[in-house]
Amino acid sequence: MLQYIVRRVVLMIPTLFVISLISFAIIQLPPGDFLSSYVAQLRAEGDAIDAAQLAALEEQYGLNQPVYVQYWKWISGILLRGDLGRSFEWGKPVSELIWDRIGITMLISLLTILLSWAIAIPAGVYAATHQYSIPDYLMSFISFLGLGTPSFMVALVALWVGLAFFGVNISGLFSEQYIDAPWSVGKVLDMLSRIWLPVVVLAIDNTASIIRTLRANLLDELNKPYVETARAKGVRETVLIWKYPVRVALNPFFSTVGWTLAALVSGETLVSVVLSYQTSGPLLLRALTSQDMYLAGSFILLLSTLTVIGTLISDILLAWVDPRIRLEE
């Protein structure tokens, strides 16, 4: 088992290298760079910028150098000094900008996964063991509705309901007084009292799809001979269902935690824009539109790294729950 984990960790290194190349290439793909969009913005506001100043800025940001040099400067900074570079637009080190936001994004994603599992697993098991009953049909109906409604739409509706019926503005992750305040116990409590909304909104989609998948998997497993063997032993029906077929039917969820994380992070962007949350999504979106390349690149790199780690975790989980996956020693 330990050998298996070590091997997977070693394999992560080339994966991450390729990811860093691709994330850098992606942010270089749009025509122009940060300066050209900056100049365009200044022109639009009626300000002029002279060529000497432009050249000085280019020099400062290293934008006049070839792409591979820029990549090397960026990646060596990360590897050797843990320095993610500077954000052009914000004029601050990238690391100052993103850790809080990635932390919140991860917190929301994690809570969403936990909430959707807590609801979906019992619901899916019930639906499968009571196939074609009225609750089963009802759950199918609700989960198709949940699958079919985009999360940002749900977020908008929630905002409107909050304002129209309760007179509360539920957008934003923090109350006014905490927005720019440093982290404190009060700020954390304030955030926790508001974080349930994005979690619920994001969980709807995820829960619906888990119910569907679990129901289908479990229906397959329920007819497997090993279930009959357990029944022939005289095991109580509820114990039997949870101990044997559910255990096997859950394997796909352990193996996809990694992707769920990635899907949630990108789904969260839209919801966060709608609800004006200061999570990573909106900041990444803005960095991409203004071609703030170090900020955008670092975001993509970090989120991808987290996904790779998530996949590793899910592989380890799977090997732990399913002995057939474990490699023979």
Place this chain on the structure above:
Amino acid sequence: MTDTRPLLLEVEDLKTYFYLDEGVVRAVDGVSFTIRRGQTVGVVGESGCGKSITARSIMQIVRPPGRIVSGSIRFHRAPPSNGNPGEVIEITKLDPMGKPMRMIRGGEISMVFQEPMTSLSPVHTVGDQIMEAIMLHQSVSKEEARRLAIHMFSKVGMQQPARTVDRYPHQLSGGMRQRAMIAMALSCTPSLLIADEPTTALDVTTEAQILQLMRDLQRELGMAIMFITHNLGVVAQMTEVVMVMYMGRIVETATVDDLFYAPKHPYTRLLLKAIPKLGSKAMGTATRLESIKGTVPHPYAIPRGCPFHPRCGDMIPGVCDAVEPPVVNVSDTQTVRCHLYQSAPSRDVIPLTPQSAAKVEH
């Protein structure tokens, strides 16, 4: 030669139907038989004849949309002994998921299944699965259950039983898994073991070993065995009494000797003819292996009269295709469900000639 061993199981007019959208499938349609303590009863027949559903009905593990419609299954839990009338349980009256039924299941009647590859949970060790059975039916600690599991493993001839208990099914061979299944089924010393084609999925060498093992264990533990198979060779080796099933009914019951030397029902006789015989080719009398004409009728369209009449070489027009044959007692130990024996039970067996077999073709 009457059997004096006390009764263990009496099944009477058992009917288990499956209610599907397309119609009702009468998987078991009026089956009656008895099993005595320590007796080995064989059940033979083609796939889908109701052998396995009969077994599952006794265990009360028939899955919806199937259910026991009528009939009775009396399980003699304790034999009558000097003045004590014994204890008889009507299984069909018990709630399939209720505690009394669950205590019988696995404890007093247990089952070995056909597919050792898939009949064990892939994500639990074999030891864990046996210990579960032991702890359900005996009040022992976990350590004691583990000790009993290892003991059972050595009994069924597992190598390194103390290590094998911690193995997962995929780490064991098919034969080893079936040994584990047998160990599990016998771990609570049941009085009846139902073996549902336990060797069908195994190669012949392993099959021979498993059959030998079951015989040895029966001698040692004294349980009765209901042996379901479609392999007549296995029947000859293993059983005392044989029931031949066709389309949910028992068409013939006989001792194993009578079945092979004096089969009565045309279906039984055709089944026996379909066994390949070693040496016939070497004698220069190579013939094509006979098979039973036609196929098993569709379960939604059971023929009128005797369900076997469309395939039968001795079909009596106007009788077999119109009237359901009654059960005829040919001797004390042999019954047959066929019109041929109805009027004159003592008359000789009508020979099954190629001409009479050919009649059906027209």
